[in-house]
Amino acid sequence: MYSLYTLMYTTFTFDVNSVYSEPMNKLQSTMATARKAYHHGDLRESLLEAAETMLEEEGPTGLSLRKLGRELGVTPGAPYRHFEDKDALLAALAIEGYRRLRAELVRDLGSVDDAEQRLKLAGTGYLRFATSHPELFRLMFGWMPSRDIPELCEAGDAAFAAFDRILQDCADEGLLSRGVREAGLLAWSAVHGAAFLLIDERLELDDPKPSAECILDLMHDSIWSGIGRR
Amino acid sequence: MYSLYTLMYTTFTFDVNSVYSEPMNKLQSTMATARKAYHHGDLRESLLEAAETMLEEEGPTGLSLRKLGRELGVTPGAPYRHFEDKDALLAALAIEGYRRLRAELVRDLGSVDDAEQRLKLAGTGYLRFATSHPELFRLMFGWMPSRDIPELCEAGDAAFAAFDRILQDCADEGLLSRGVREAGLLAWSAVHGAAFLLIDERLELDDPKPSAECILDLMHDSIWSGIGRR
DNA sequence: TGTACATCAGTGAACGCGCGTTCACTGATGTAC
DNA sequence: TGTACATCAGTGAACGCGCGTTCACTGATGTAC
Numbered sequence: 001m002y003s004l005y006t007l008m009y010t011t012f013t014f015d016v017n018s019v020y021s022e023p024m025n026k027l028q029s030t031m032a033t034a035r036k037a038y039h040h041g042d043l044r045e046s047l048l049e050a051a052e053t054m055l056e057e058e059g060p061t062g063l064s065l066r067k068l069g070r071e072l073g074v075t076p077g078a079p080y081r082h083f084e085d086k087d088a089l090l091a092a093l094a095i096e097g098y099r100r101l102r103a104e105l106v107r108d109l110g111s112v113d114d115a116e117q118r119l120k121l122a123g124t125g126y127l128r129f130a131t132s133h134p135e136l137f138r139l140m141f142g143w144m145p146s147r148d149i150p151e152l153c154e155a156g157d158a159a160f161a162a163f164d165r166i167l168q169d170c171a172d173e174g175l176l177s178r179g180v181r182e183a184g185l186l187a188w189s190a191v192h193g194a195a196f197l198l199i200d201e202r203l204e205l206d207d208p209k210p211s212a213e214c215i216l217d218l219m220h221d222s223i224w225s226g227i228g229r230r
Numbered sequence: 231m232y233s234l235y236t237l238m239y240t241t242f243t244f245d246v247n248s249v250y251s252e253p254m255n256k257l258q259s260t261m262a263t264a265r266k267a268y269h270h271g272d273l274r275e276s277l278l279e280a281a282e283t284m285l286e287e288e289g290p291t292g293l294s295l296r297k298l299g300r301e302l303g304v305t306p307g308a309p310y311r312h313f314e315d316k317d318a319l320l321a322a323l324a325i326e327g328y329r330r331l332r333a334e335l336v337r338d339l340g341s342v343d344d345a346e347q348r349l350k351l352a353g354t355g356y357l358r359f360a361t362s363h364p365e366l367f368r369l370m371f372g373w374m375p376s377r378d379i380p381e382l383c384e385a386g387d388a389a390f391a392a393f394d395r396i397l398q399d400c401a402d403e404g405l406l407s408r409g410v411r412e413a414g415l416l417a418w419s420a421v422h423g424a425a426f427l428l429i430d431e432r433l434e435l436d437d438p439k440p441s442a443e444c445i446l447d448l449m450h451d452s453i454w455s456g457i458g459r460r
Numbered sequence: 461t462g463t464a465c466a467t468c469a470g471t472g473a474a475c476g477c478g479c480g481t482t483c484a485c486t487g488a489t490g491t492a493c
Numbered sequence: 494t495g496t497a498c499a500t501c502a503g504t505g506a507a508c509g510c511g512c513g514t515t516c517a518c519t520g521a522t523g524t525a526c
Contacts, residue, residue, distance in 0.1 A: 038487050039502055060373060066479060075504050077482075082502090086480070138372055141430055143290060160432075178452060185433070185445075186420055186452035193423025194415070200371055202390075203415070215415075222408060222416035226456030268520050269469055296512060305471050307515075312469090316513070 044082040046072055051093055055135045060143060065089070087146050090139065097133070097140045098155035104129040105162045115170045116228060120220045122166050123191045127212035130195035137199065141192070163188060175228055183227035190223055274312040276302050281323055285365045290373060295319070317376050320369065327363070327370045328385035334359040335392045345400045346458060350450045352396050353421045357442035360425035367429065371422070393418060405458055413457035420453055 040046065050071050054063050065086050066076045083089040104125040109118050130137040140156075147153075164184060171180045194215055197203050207214065224230065270276065280301050284293050295316050296306045313319040334355040339348050360367040370386075377383075394414060401410045424445055427433050437444065454460065 038504085039489080043502080059375075061375070064479060065481090075506095076480085077505080078503060080481075141426060141432075142368055142372060145289075145291070156432075177455070181435075182448055182452060185424070185448055186456070189423035189427060189449070190416055190420040191423065192427060193419035193421065193425075195423075196371060196426060197419060197422060202371075202386075205411075218412055218415055219419070222412060222456040224456075225407070226416070226452040226454075268471085269522080273469080294512060295514090305473095306513085307472080308470060310514075 040072070040074060040078070043072065043074065043078060047079055047082060047089065048092060048096065051089060052133070052136060055093070055139065056133060059135060060139065063090075090145060091149050091152050093136065094140045094144055095152050095155040097136045098152075098159045100133075101126070101129045101140070102159040102162050105159065109166075115166065115173050115175055116224060118166050119170060119187065119224075120216055122163060123187070123220065123223075124212045124216045126163075126191050127195050127198065127215055130199055131209075131212060134199035137195065141196075160188075170228070177229040178227055186226050187223055190219060194219060270302070270304060270308070273302065273304065273308060277309055277312060277319065278322060278326060281319060282363070282366060285323070285369065286363060289365060290369065293320075320375060321379050321382050323366065324370045324374055325382050325385040327366045328382075328389045330363075331356070331359045331370070332389040332392050335389065339396075345396065345403050345405055346454060348396050349400060349417065349454075350446055352393060353417070353450065353453075354442045354446045356393075356421050357425050357428065357445055360429055361442055364429035367425065371426075390418075400458070407459045408457050416456050417453055420449060424449060 047068055050068050051063060054068065054071070065079050069076050069078055079089070083092065105122045107125050108121045112118050112121060144152075164180075167176075167180050167184050167187065170176050170183070176183050194203075198210070198215065201208070203210070203215075205218075277298055280298050281293060284298065284301070295309050299306050299308055309319070313322065335352045337355050338351045342348050342351060374382075394410070397406075397410050397414050397417065400406050400413070406413050424433075428440070428445065431438070433440070433445075435448075
């Protein structure tokens with residue numbers, strides 16, 4: 001009997017940071033306090049990861065700090081060592097989101113010289129981000145509870161700056177038929193709007209879930225006719 | 231003393247359907263049961279109105295059935311006479327939203343023959359709706375919990391149909407340089423995206439809160455260059 | 461015009477729930493000597 | 494290399510809250526005769 005418990009305990013120990021279920025945990029804390037890791041390791045990062053998964057899977061309403069704690073095998077108070085409150089965690093999520101949005105925007109730009117192409121690739125990256133993390137995208141643009149956090153604003157501005165930069169390049173090369181601001185308004189609105197329509201499944205195209213590339217193949221010509229000199 | 235109570239009661243009676251506060255209500259139900267209207271009159275409509283106000287003022291998280299009941303001077307169970315559950319009320323809100331969005335879209339179209347102008351006016355109506363009911367707009371496009379309600383889909387489709395119709399007019403008059411679908415993708419995305427950026431205050435224009443007309447003055451030329459034959 | 465009765469739209473009390481957050485505590489970790 | 498101690502990151506128990514929802518009930522309304 002004892003060896004069975006030992007076996008169980010051993011298994012559970014390896015599981016403790018991934019999936020956590022009520023009875024297992026009780027077993028752990030009563031039987032094997034000595035061996036269970038008291039410190040989580042990198043709870044902050046794990047919380048953010050788990051939060052993103054939870055957000056994507058259950059939507060904004062399904063995200064709770066207690067549930068995150070449970071999932072990571074940690075008590076309800078633990079997250080408060082890393083985030084002041086729930087809003088702070090959401091903000092951290094959004095900040096990380098903006099960083100990744102920016103990364104996605106510029107991902108394929110390195111090897112391309114043609115500014116028009118760069119604009120198209122940036123748009124594709126934007127849509128790629130939105131479609132692969134729809135709920136995070138909605139959090140960032142929309143219902144983020146407290147938006148006046150400096151770090152959050154900076155991260156957002158950085159992402160938009162990357163977009164602006166490309167348009168400015170177009171302007172510098174004399175490719176635009178309008179001012180940067182007017183061109184930016186159209187280009188950004190179009191891509192942003194398409195992103196939302198796409199994740200809301202409101203676009204009635206042949207393919208019900210078209211890829212980012214596919215959408216930009218459909219849109220770029222129109223956009224460029226709207227703002228480019230061709 | 232008695233006359234004071236009477237005076238208070240009289241005042242409160244007239245307030246019962248607007249603002250409701252705990253102690254007042256207790257006074258009512260103990261003192262003046264005879265005179266208080268047992269039936270509300272049109273609770274369903276009042277709930278929807280109050281819900282919309284609450285949504286706009288406190289955001290999606292701030293909306294609760296109990297709070298609505300309190301506000302309307304009605305017990306927590308009362309709303310369930312009119313809506314199966316909270317989601318049903320939200321759906322009703324969104325449905326009504328789509329109707330009004332459609333109305334806003336076509337508002338100024340009657341007197342205008344020029345199809346290009348009609349498109350611009352419809353876009354303006356779209357933005358006007360979004361900016362005057364930002365949270366409702368977000369509910370409709372985004373975090374609506376249960377979206378597979380037939381009536382909801384119909385209302386949505388009807389609004390989009392109005393938009394499509396105008397584009398089809400443009401096509402029929404030979405004004406478009408592209409297929410209706412491609413043109414629609416750009417036009418709708420651009421307007422939709424601008425609406426979101428606008429209510430998120432992400433547009434860096436001279437005026438921090440520009441009017442719908444102002445935005446479309448800035449955008450329409452680009453859009454039309456993108457899809458129109460000019 | 462008056463009455464009986466079915467239906468409707470409320471009441472009020474209760475249920476259970478999960479949540480965010482706090483706090484005194486304790487085990488683990490890292491650092492100075 | 495070993496020890497003392499400050500700091501850190503957890504525990505676990507508790508708090509209060511407001512919420513969605515249910516249910517037996519009752520007062521008001523409208524309708525058939």
